[in-house]
Amino acid sequence: LTLxxxxxxxxxxxxxxxxxxxxGLWRTVLGLAAFFAVTIPINLAVKRRLEALFxxxxxxxxxxxGTMRRKVNLMAGKMxxxxxxxxxxxxxxxxxxxxxxxxxxxxxxxxxxxxxxAERQANTLRAQLCFQIQDYEKADExxxxxxxxDPVTVAxxxxxxxxxxKRDEYDKLYRRSVKRFRGDKPVLLYALHSWxxxxxxxxxxxxxxxxxxxxxxxxxxxxxxxxxxVNGRTRSFSNAGLGDLWYALHLETPKPVxxxxxxxxxxxx
Numbered sequence: 345l346t347l348x349x350x351x352x353x354x355x356x357x358x359x360x361x362x363x364x365x366x367x368g369l370w371r372t373v374l375g376l377a378a379f380f381a382v383t384i385p386i387n388l389a390v391k392r393r394l395e396a397l398f399x400x401x402x403x404x405x406x407x408x409x410g411t412m413r414r415k416v417n418l419m420a421g422k423m424x425x426x427x428x429x430x431x432x433x434x435x436x437x438x439x440x441x442x443x444x445x446x447x448x449x450x451x452x453x454x455x456x457x458x459x460x461x462a463e464r465q466a467n468t469l470r471a472q473l474c475f476q477i478q479d480y481e482k483a484d485e486x487x488x489x490x491x492x493x494d495p496v497t498v499a500x501x502x503x504x505x506x507x508x509x510k511r512d513e514y515d516k517l518y519r520r521s522v523k524r525f526r527g528d529k530p531v532l533l534y535a536l537h538s539w540x541x542x543x544x545x546x547x548x549x550x551x552x553x554x555x556x557x558x559x560x561x562x563x564x565x566x567x568x569x570x571x572x573x574v575n576g577r578t579r580s581f582s583n584a585g586l587g588d589l590w591y592a593l594h595l596e597t598p599k600p601v602x603x604x605x606x607x608x609x610x611x612x613x
Contacts, residue, residue, distance in 0.1 A: 353378040442477050467487075475504075487500070547573055
């Protein structure tokens with residue numbers, strides 16, 4: 345609609361100029377000016393509405409994460425040992441929040457007529473949310489119609505390509521993406537790819553990836569993994585140092601933290 349209205353405005357101004365000006369150059373210049381004068385404000389208005397929608401969804405997710413974090417800390421403080429029960433509660437809350445977020449993202453449908461990129465932007469967030477609750481079938485559908493512009497989204501998409509056995513697509517996306525990111529942004533991609541190669545027993549290739557990683561980034565986990573592999577300590581290879589960033593890919597789960605029970609009956613002073 346934005347393009348149609350802009351083109352319509354440009355043509356209308358061009359026709360009006362044809363009635364008053366002789367030169368075709370004026371018609372072209374004023375027609376383009378009319379096109380941009382209409383499309384730019386519309387695009388800015390649509391952009392603001394999209395940003396407000398995405399920000400609302402992000403706030404909803406952050407609030408849910410904060411609630412879960414407080415609950416975990418409370419249970420840890422009370423030294424409650426039902427880890428599995430707590431995990432089930434967390435997963436249930438995550439799923440409920442994702443369902444709410446997906447419903448909120450349906451509001452994009454009202455804007456996609458005005459912005460051809462709105463749906464792909466929404467699908468990027470939908471794919472991440474579905475991946476988070478391990479609804480991989482839905483995540484794959486959204487990934488196919490989304491952007492892959494940030495390392496986390498790329499890493500999630502790489503995981504799904506790897507799990508589905510689409511290694512050629514995996515390799516192309518990895519090579520294209522890891523070159524695009526600068527600084528420490530490709531850390532997660534290097535960690536993932538080296539993990540995949542170690543799983544496949546391709547230690548030399550994993551070492552080569554980590555050599556490139558330690559030259560381009562300053563991440564201690566990647567450097568440590570390189571040292572482990574070149575010294576034959578394959579079993580010591582671990583991306584646990586990346587914390588939640590790594591575990592969000594659902595390839596491994598963090599080791600449960602052992603809570604020491606306090607000793608009672610000590611002497612009072």
